[in-house]
Amino acid sequence: MTEVGRARRRKEDARLLTGRTQWTDNLRPPGTLHVAFLRSPMAHARITRVDVSGARGMTGVVAAFCGQDLAAEQGSLPCAWPVTEDIVIPDHPPMAVSEVRYVGEAVACVVATDRYLAADALEAIEVDYEPLPAVVGLEEALAPDSPKVHESGNQAYTMKVTSGDVDAAFRDAPIVIERTYHQQRLIPAAMEPRAVLASTDGDSYTVWTATQIPHVLRVMLALTTGIPEHKIRVIAPDVGGGFGSKLQVTAEEVLCLLLTRRLGRPVKWNESRSEGNLTVHHGRGQVQRVKLAADADGRIRGLRVELLADMGAYLMLLTPGVPLLGASMFNAIYKMDAYEFGCTGVFTTKMPTDAYRGAGRPEATFGIERIMDELAAELKADPLEVRRRNWIRHEEFPYTTISGLTYDSGNYEAATDKAMALFGYDKLRAEQADRRDRGDPVQLGIGVSTYTEMCGLAPSRLLKEARYAAGGWEHGAVRMLPTGKVEVITGTSPHGQGHVTAWSQIAADALGVPFDDITVIHGDTAIAHKGMDTYGSRSLVIGGVAVLQACEKVREKARKLAAHVLECAPDDLEFAGGAFTVRGTDARATIQELAFAAFTAHDLPDGVEARLDSEATYDPDNYSFPHGTHLCAVEVDTETGLTRIRSYVAVDDVGKVVNPLIVEGQVHGGIAQGIGQALFEEAVYDADGNLLTSTLADYLLPSAADLPDFVTDRTETPATGNPLGAKGVGEAGCIASTPAVVNAVVDALRPYGVHDVAMPCTPERVWRALEGARS
Amino acid sequence: MPRITVTVDGITYEEEVEPRLLLVHLLRERLGRTGTPVGCDTSNCGACTVMLDGKSAKSCSVLAVQADGCEVVTIEGLGANGSMHPMQRAFHEEHALQCGYCTPGMVMAAIDLLRETPEPSEEAIREGLEGNLCRCTGYCNIVRAVRRGAQEMGRAVRTS
Amino acid sequence: MIPAQFDYVRPDSLDQAFRELASDEDTKVLAGGQSLLPLLRLRLAYPSKLVDVARLPELAGAHDRGDHVFVGAMTTHDEVMRSPVVREGCPLVALATATVADPAVRHRGTFGGSLAHADPAGDLPAVVLALDGVFVARSAGGEREIPAARFFVDYLESALLPGEILTGVKIPKLGDGWGFHYEKFHRTAQAWPIVGVAVAVRRTNGAIQEARIGLANMAPTPLRARAAESALQGAELGDQVRQACGEAAEGTAPPADLHAQPDYRRHLARVLTHRAVRTAAGAP
Known part of the structure; x- marks a missing residue:
């Protein structure tokens, strides 16, 4: 039996289950100092005075600084995605110097011997602010008389792409539907709050940080601070979830590095949750105007999408590019004649937005899947039937979509049929009809989401076209140790996904060594020396392939050595079960024996270097395109507005699967997060720009008691673009589930004349929608 | 400063503590027991859950002085002789953890739940874990793990 | 987040607790701390001293007193919801208490603590009010009873006076039917x-x-x-x-x-x- 495809229990678990963890906050080198940041209570203000002297004399306080103190060295936090030629990228000092633009922006800090004393000393710092007007709403921000977030105005960029004759598609179209959808801001809320520890030996620097991107961060820290790159080592120890929120170059990382340089001692920061709600980048935040033209039979003619995307106060690492990750996804799995996508990035006096699980693709999927249901309602047709009329049929792959992507493979029919069977679709529709007939106060709603997404970010040449500042390759290295054990080094940086287990499975098959003989090393720029890290469902489809290719190179090197040892031609060797056998004989050499021979190097053939190891860098030609059909049944109490999810079925096609257990876990978690957006979560700012959801008592994350069991299954249409046939699964659940749930809520309410409920679909919003429709 | 005596995972400590010192910081920063993490400041997330005199408690919402004379069991003290507690094993078998940050608290809450309800229904498990948030798993596998852990613990009781 | 500094005492008797409370007007009573600790951590409260009464035996447990159940202020939610006396004598209290927060919080949080917090969004104040409970408060000067209808004065404000400690609540039994x-x-x-x-x-x-x-x-x-x-x-x-x-x-x-x-x-x-x-x- 091959390892790939097995439901291997994870190698990562034992440590995590017994508390022998390496969270950044667990690390405490001798002499560690603690930094605490004083943060702006104002959304927008000029800083007229900062006096840190009161803090300086306090017990345990080593130093206190304001932005002005650090101005000469702190640089500007980077934005790596200037999406248009004329984009405005404002200066973004890690610590505010003269103006604050969101509540929570750091204005001063205290470094003390103890975190308790640092927190105390913050209260002795005096700051005077001259209030400036907050800019909260997106439409309002673009009004000509709006106060400005930055001198240059409130528009970061605007762009538009068109494919096909959009005017013609809409001209005389029998059906035109136009809707506005709001993607509320979300707080990623990884369970581990951020933490940073920076230390120096006087010459070089080590930064431990709860990050998804140690490699990218190292480059960016060097560029931002001017510390030479080779003097910086970044380590991502155990990282407790990310979901995009730790795909960032943060103010605190830069500042801890600068503080350790100034003070010569290790400096540690760890975030409190209420601080994190304010200052970990937020996700989503869009107003979507979606307009669809269709023929009378429901065939889509054209689609127009216009986004206002909330950038927040500054452009962080990927801020402007996130909404554009949806640009090629609004057309989703559907064929159409014409498509137009426009997006305007808008500055507001709120925490910057950036990648959050799915990043641009959930938003796009929501927009199209919601309006497909509106089309079905208009046609009085079943929403799945309307989708069938428009989707790419399985025999049409590879298929180049209206937005220019080429989908390599897929089978929407198979996934949908399977999902309908598991869900009991017809039976639930019958129950729905019955409840409607009876006027049951608890109505049943059925929601559909037939999604696809682009994963495996990303082919470097496509990133160049998208004006992204880096590439999308990934690196893997494999070394066989003298005793036949294997070290796999990966440039991906897991934070819960299970790379150690999955990469072991890949290497076990490729090298024919036992699963337990493999260890996987990651997350340290001094050891995993090349990498582009983990985000965008890229790790397996790019990083996993790099590991596979490195294994194949090791195998080929072993083949040369085996030929030498067994005195035959390399082509006469068969490789199976971890050993080379001379075809037709029983002469054989195991890969472990060859590893030892390569170690002693006593008798290597010409041109073969010592040690059995190799490395590979993989850069894909295309994205991968997972897809699937998610079906959700909700019961909506029309008297209170409360929605309860009754059943949820997800059939995903993520291509070939390395570990079904891990895939299922990713889907479960993604669905839960998508449900969170649909029903529970919203980062709410008031008109003055204060975040009202700064604790987990106000920002509601679903608990086990708030969610049902999910039924998950798969179809398997291999990706053709990579040798693993894998498509990626990290974001799928989160992309698919939000529209499935909201479609279900709206479906329940349609008989009452409701055709939309804004997210999150709180009981109050549902009730108001019903009240509005009744009056 | 108050002097307290507290037993943590079987070891008795006498410590002088500031009254405001949180139990979780006593564990993590004074006693070096970093297996118990902190996830929030409003007692919502449950990541810091430990057993305090045999019952689950959120150690970020208990002052160290309040634990004077008490016995604390953390995730690090669950297993015996280097082997995992049946609930820890069940979490492993059912893939009930991903990043692992909520896991110590989740395991403690699960064990506490079984103290009162040795054979819980799915609903009882979900309600019993309402004070522990997980952002990775969607809880499906956690529920399965608790069920499995319950079975194994029940079996252990019956055969002992 | 980290609480600001405060002093702490754990008196052995109510009388000692009254003396401690009288020493300083910013002194607060500490019960289970499940409402207070988050406030301290967010630095929304700055008491000078906490008087920990959680272990005082006079404040513990639920007792059948004939026509009413007396629930000691420091009885934890978990004890209340499982108490046969409460389940028998005032089942509504047991029902509602089982919905308070979550199991870990119920192990620490107390009946009296959450009532004295007087949060209108709390579950228990509405319950005790519905049942016409009578609050028993004691101070150095003696004991007085406060009917529930007069106990909840305003948002997060009870009728307890400085120096008073809630010792428990009498919940009348409602009888059959x-x-x-x-x-x-x-x-x-x-x-x-x-x-x-x-x-x-x-x-x-x-x-x-x-x-x-x-x-x-x-x-x-x-x-x-x-x-x-x-x-x-x-x-x-x-x-x-x-x-x-x-x-x-x-x-x-x-x-x-x-x-x-x-x-x-x-x-x-x-x-x-x-x-x-x-x-x-x-x-x-």
């Missing part, structure tokens, strides 16, 4: 109730003879839904009860906050009261 229900409406399991309705009804021959309704989070203090209570007298299950419960929001002043606006809360109060009354009355 009563049914109970606590209807809690919240967005997630661990969220505070948007509205909570605590109901006790006595029903004979299909009609409600007497109803007591406490509302959580419908005003700066917990409230009795007096208009609905009177309208329910003699109401038969069905339209009469429904109509009577339509009065449940009379006289309320619900807050507007992140989770709901006042008009929605009023609507919920009516719907939930109806549901709670029906359930309490044993309607199918």
Whole structure:
């Protein structure tokens, strides 16, 4: 039996289950100092005075600084995605110097011997602010008389792409539907709050940080601070979830590095949750105007999408590019004649937005899947039937979509049929009809989401076209140790996904060594020396392939050595079960024996270097395109507005699967997060720009008691673009589930004349929608 | 400063503590027991859950002085002789953890739940874990793990 | 987040506790700390000293006192909900307590602590109000009893005077023929109730003879839904009860906050009261 495809229990678990963890906050080198940041209570203000002297004399306080103190060295936090030629990228000092633009922006800090004393000393710092007007709403921000977030105005960029004759598609179209959808801001809320520890030996620097991107961060820290790159080592120890929120170059990382340089001692920061709600980048935040033209039979003619995307106060690492990750996804799995996508990035006096699980693709999927249901309602047709009329049929792959992507493979029919069977679709529709007939106060709603997404970010040449500042390759290295054990080094940086287990499975098959003989090393720029890290469902489809290719190179090197040892031609060797056998004989050499021979190097053939190891860098030609059909049944109490999810079925096609257990876990978690957006979560700012959801008592994350069991299954249409046939699964659940749930809520309410409920679909919003429709 | 005596995972400590010192910081920063993490400041997330005199408690919402004379069991003290507690094993078998940050608290809450309800229904498990948030798993596998852990613990009781 | 500094004492007796409380006006009583600790950590409270009364034996446990149950202030929620005395003598208290927060918080949080916190969004104030509980407060000067109707003065403000400690609450037993229900409406399991309705009804021959309704989070203090209570007298299950419960929001002043606006809360109060009354009355 091959390892790939097995439901291997994870190698990562034992440590995590017994508390022998390496969270950044667990690390405490001798002499560690603690930094605490004083943060702006104002959304927008000029800083007229900062006096840190009161803090300086306090017990345990080593130093206190304001932005002005650090101005000469702190640089500007980077934005790596200037999406248009004329984009405005404002200066973004890690610590505010003269103006604050969101509540929570750091204005001063205290470094003390103890975190308790640092927190105390913050209260002795005096700051005077001259209030400036907050800019909260997106439409309002673009009004000509709006106060400005930055001198240059409130528009970061605007762009538009068109494919096909959009005017013609809409001209005389029998059906035109136009809707506005709001993607509320979300707080990623990884369970581990951020933490940073920076230390120096006087010459070089080590930064431990709860990050998804140690490699990218190292480059960016060097560029931002001017510390030479080779003097910086970044380590991502155990990282407790990310979901995009730790795909960032943060103010605190830069500042801890600068503080350790100034003070010569290790400096540690760890975030409190209420601080994190304010200052970990937020996700989503869009107003979507979606307009669809269709023929009378429901065939889509054209689609127009216009986004206002909330950038927040500054452009962080990927801020402007996130909404554009949806640009090629609004057309989703559907064929159409014409498509137009426009997006305007808008500055507001709120925490910057950036990648959050799915990043641009959930938003796009929501927009199209919601309006497909509106089309079905208009046609009085079943929403799945309307989708069938428009989707790419399985025999049409590879298929180049209206937005220019080429989908390599897929089978929407198979996934949908399977999902309908598991869900009991017809039976639930019958129950729905019955409840409607009876006027049951608890109505049943059925929601559909037939999604696809682009994963495996990303082919470097496509990133160049998208004006992204880096590439999308990934690196893997494999070394066989003298005793036949294997070290796999990966440039991906897991934070819960299970790379150690999955990469072991890949290497076990490729090298024919036992699963337990493999260890996987990651997350340290001094050891995993090349990498582009983990985000965008890229790790397996790019990083996993790099590991596979490195294994194949090791195998080929072993083949040369085996030929030498067994005195035959390399082509006469068969490789199976971890050993080379001379075809037709029983002469054989195991890969472990060859590893030892390569170690002693006593008798290597010409041109073969010592040690059995190799490395590979993989850069894909295309994205991968997972897809699937998610079906959700909700019961909506029309008297209170409360929605309860009754059943949820997800059939995903993520291509070939390395570990079904891990895939299922990713889907479960993604669905839960998508449900969170649909029903529970919203980062709410008031008109003055204060975040009202700064604790987990106000920002509601679903608990086990708030969610049902999910039924998950798969179809398997291999990706053709990579040798693993894998498509990626990290974001799928989160992309698919939000529209499935909201479609279900709206479906329940349609008989009452409701055709939309804004997210999150709180009981109050549902009730108001019903009240509005009744009056 | 108050002097307290507290037993943590079987070891008795006498410590002088500031009254405001949180139990979780006593564990993590004074006693070096970093297996118990902190996830929030409003007692919502449950990541810091430990057993305090045999019952689950959120150690970020208990002052160290309040634990004077008490016995604390953390995730690090669950297993015996280097082997995992049946609930820890069940979490492993059912893939009930991903990043692992909520896991110590989740395991403690699960064990506490079984103290009162040795054979819980799915609903009882979900309600019993309402004070522990997980952002990775969607809880499906956690529920399965608790069920499995319950079975194994029940079996252990019956055969002992 | 980290609490600011404070002193701490754990007196051995109530008398010593009174002396400690008198020493400084910024002294606060510490019970289980489940409401106070988050406030301290967020630096929303700066007490100079905490007087920890959680272990005082006089404040512990629930006791059957004939016509009432006396619930000691430091009885934990977990003890309350499992107490045979409470389950038998005032089942509504047990029902509602089981919905407070989550198991770990219920192990530490106390009956008296959450009542003295006087949070109108709490579950227990509405329950004790509905049951006409009597608060027993003691100070160096002696003991006094405060009826629930006078205990909740304003938002997070009780009738306890400086120097007073709540020792427990007398919950009258209602006798036979009563049914109970606590209807809690919240967005997630661990969220505070948007509205909570605590109901006790006595029903004979299909009609409600007497109803007591406490509302959580419908005003700066917990409230009795007096208009609905009177309208329910003699109401038969069905339209009469429904109509009577339509009065449940009379006289309320619900807050507007992140989770709901006042008009929605009023609507919920009516719907939930109806549901709670029906359930309490044993309607199918």
